[in-house]
Amino acid sequence: MKKNVLIIGAGGVAQVVAHKCAQNNDVLGDIHVASRTVEKCREIVASVQEKKSLKVKGVIEAHALDAMDVAATKALIGRTDARIVINVGSPFVNMSVLSACIETGAAYIDTAIHEDPLKICENAPWYANYEWKRQEDCKKAGVTAILGAGFDPGVVNAYAKLAVDDYFDRVDSIDIIDVNAGSHGRYFATNFDPEINFREFTGRVMTWQDREWKTNKMFEVRQDWDLPVVGKSPTYLTGHDEIHSLSRHLDVPTIRFWMGFGDHYINVFTVLKNLGLLSEQPIKTAEGQEVVPLKVVKAVLPDPSSLAPDYTGKTCIGDLVKGVKDGKQREIFIYNIADHKQAYEEVGSQGISYTAGVPAVAAAMLIASGEWDVKTMANVEELPPRPFLDLLGRIGLPTRIREGENDQPLA
Known part of the structure; x- marks a missing residue:
């Protein structure tokens, strides 16, 4: 042991x-x-x-x-x-x-x-x-x-494996949906390291569709879902880690990842990106100092851990799985609900x-x-x-x- x-x-x-x-x-x-x-x-x-x-x-x-x-x-x-x-x-x-x-x-x-x-x-x-x-x-x-x-990645991978093993004879698609319906009360902040958060959304959106990689732009494809507890939620097609392993290890032709975003986040993100402030490549200021714009943005945003005391609301993350069982079409949503306030009270995050x-x-x-x-x-x-x-x-x-x-x- x-x-x-x-x-x-x-x-x-x-x-x-x-x-x-x-x-x-x-x-x-x-x-x-x-x-x-x-x-x-x-x-x-x-x-x-x-x-x-x-x-x-x-x-x-x-x-x-x-x-x-x-x-x-x-x-x-x-x-x-x-x-x-x-x-x-x-x-x-x-x-x-x-x-x-x-x-x-x-x-x-x-x-x-x-x-x-x-x-x-x-x-x-x-x-x-x-x-x-x-x-x-x-x-x-x-x-x-x-x-x-x-x-995600992690639990949603286990959800996918559980569905393939126990709930379907054939799985046709897995849509992983991640919605944070909470509020931290700040003008703008990211829920984890801003540098990693922004890098996730500045590249290509890569998803597994019809057994091949498809590419889109971020915020190009929107889907609204009616989810347990958090209700109707707008999400956008996003590239994510788990698609890259699930596409190899599970025989499922379509695997996509959807993340929830509000209009305010998208507007701020778009301005930062269009100004070049989300670039990971170093630049020189007029004074000759070398800086990485993305790291400057990270430095001025709130530390994600500082959001915890004021965070309220819930998250809903899960897998919407569609396929066939006993010759009939089947659809299930395997998910978890987490509460920001309860998390803070228990562990301070x-x-x-x-x-x-x-x-x-x-x-x-x-x-x-x-x-x-x-x-x-x-x-x-x-x-x-x-x-x-x-x-x-x-x-x-x-x-x-x-x-x-x-x-x-x-x-």
């Missing part, structure tokens, strides 16, 4: 992960939080202690770490005797942290695909550009590496961070117990979905299924 967790990152998701690991430290053992800004790690540790989140008496410590430094990361894994590393830092550090895990034998979990800071929207499938190239190395080293174990962080801890617990300790690299849909979804239901993210007028918890 693997024990002792090293959490890399110190943002809102890391705070959720630390609290949830603490709530389950009888299974996960010692907890260590590391990032370049050690003071943020100490604040997370203090939050866990203040809320008395530790289930049993145990270790929780903060560390300074540049996760781009493989040698330093290896050394910290060794000093902490961490057997599971949960990487919720910037996607820019994924491959460095993965390398450290392969070389030390620690299990690896992340919640988003690796990105090169100088490249946006690389060729599909995205995982093939970086992570999947290390799959054989993981297998040779006997290292478990679970990719994209947040909510808003609901977006909560939905990303809780699944990573569930994955860690399944590795610790051996159920997901597969000793190779895997995306979530390659693993048994039931243990994951059942565990999520117990630790804060229950699943529901709507079919026609029937809406009930996952049995």
